[in-house]
Amino acid sequence: xxxxxxxxxxxxxxxxxxxxxxxxxxxxxxxxxxxxxxxxxxxxxxxxxxxxxxxxxxxxxxxxxxxxxxxxxxxxx
Amino acid sequence: xxxxxxxxxxxxxxxxxxxxxxxxxxxxxxxxxxxxxxxxxxxxxxxxxxxxxxxxxxxxxxxxxxxxxxxxxxxxxxxxxxxxxxxxxxxxxxxxxxxxxxxxxxxxxxxxxxxxxxxxxxxxxxxxxxxxxxxxxxxxxxxxxxxxxxxxxxxxxxxxxxxxxxxxxxxxxxxxxxxxxxxxxxxxxxxxxxxxxxxxxxxxxxxxxxxxxxxxxxxxxxxxxxxxxxxxxxxxxxxxxxxxxxxxxxxxxxxxxxxxxxxxxxxx
Numbered sequence: 001x002x003x004x005x006x007x008x009x010x011x012x013x014x015x016x017x018x019x020x021x022x023x024x025x026x027x028x029x030x031x032x033x034x035x036x037x038x039x040x041x042x043x044x045x046x047x048x049x050x051x052x053x054x055x056x057x058x059x060x061x062x063x064x065x066x067x068x069x070x071x072x073x074x075x076x077x
Numbered sequence: 078x079x080x081x082x083x084x085x086x087x088x089x090x091x092x093x094x095x096x097x098x099x100x101x102x103x104x105x106x107x108x109x110x111x112x113x114x115x116x117x118x119x120x121x122x123x124x125x126x127x128x129x130x131x132x133x134x135x136x137x138x139x140x141x142x143x144x145x146x147x148x149x150x151x152x153x154x155x156x157x158x159x160x161x162x163x164x165x166x167x168x169x170x171x172x173x174x175x176x177x178x179x180x181x182x183x184x185x186x187x188x189x190x191x192x193x194x195x196x197x198x199x200x201x202x203x204x205x206x207x208x209x210x211x212x213x214x215x216x217x218x219x220x221x222x223x224x225x226x227x228x229x230x231x232x233x234x235x236x237x238x239x240x241x242x243x244x245x246x247x248x249x250x251x252x253x254x255x256x257x258x259x260x261x262x263x264x265x266x267x268x269x270x271x272x273x274x275x276x277x278x279x280x281x282x283x284x285x286x287x288x289x290x291x292x293x294x295x296x297x298x299x300x301x302x303x304x305x306x307x308x309x310x311x312x313x314x315x316x317x318x319x320x321x322x323x324x325x326x327x328x329x330x331x332x333x334x335x336x337x338x339x340x341x342x343x344x345x
Binding site: 017040045058061 | 224225226227230261262263266324327328
């Protein structure tokens with residue numbers, strides 16, 4: 001289940017944000033390692049909602065530090 | 078000893094000026110407080126009750142807020158708390174709408190910007206829409222809330238595309254004195270996506286006052302001088318190559334804006 005989510009997330013980050021798929025691992029820090037900025041974060045929430053139908057609440061996204069954090073939130077929604 | 082007498086006199090005059098400015102500052106806060114209280118719990122609730130048309134209510138509320146800010150600017154100048162200078166207003170064309178971007182050295186920037194651009198939209202903290210003495214005011218003026226980032230971004234773009242002007246502080250918060258300027262990605266992304274011209278306003282405030290680290294009673298040792306320099310509008314399209322996507326365009330425009338403000342602030 002979480003593996004599928006990680007694959008989905010990796011696809012989004014690769015296709016829409018030009019991020020190298022090899023560095024999208026659960027431990028990767030999205031702001032530092034993946035160079036996501038505050039606008040990318042908004043676009044990512046919107047994109048994930050389009051794909052999975054799940055909207056990450058903004059207050060929960062504030063706590064997100066790593067790719068694994070996003071996967072964890074998505075798996076509980 | 079005329080020399081030492083003079084220095085005593087000078088110190089006394091400075092002390093007197095400081096004392097007066099302290100009183101002036103306290104008065105200014107009192108006027109601002111009482112004014113916002115009256116607006117917030119008396120005038121605006123009445124306005125929201127009587128004027129049912131949202132567009133009209135917004136126009137009238139902003140007219141009131143803009144004039145209140147002009148009065149407050151006049152008051153602070155009159156009691157001698159600050160002096161100010163505004164230049165470059167010839168760059169503003171009333172038949173155009175802009176994304177107005179300004180640096181944010183002090184709490185008072187908002188007073189000056191709203192006095193200059195009373196009809197413009199701005200972004201406010203969600204709390205202001207919830208606290209009881211500001212919520213009626215915020216409902217009336219209809220500013221954009223920062224509650225949901227995705228909604229915030231699309232609201233900014235929608236309103237600009239509808240032909241309205243919007244004020245944003247790219248720093249997202251007040252400047253930390255002595256540290257390099259830092260811009261968040263938001264303002265540049267809004268400019269690129271909405272496709273409107275950017276109107277930069279370079280603000281300096283010397284000595285610093287009402288930064289995040291200063292309380293209201295920490296009155297500066299000299300009278301504050303505010304300068305707002307409106308710059309010629311920047312067309313975002315001219316700066317970004319056609320073959321790059323929105324994301325890259327936003328990032329490169331943000332780099333441009335940061336360098337633009339850093340240079341102009343260093344130039345005095």
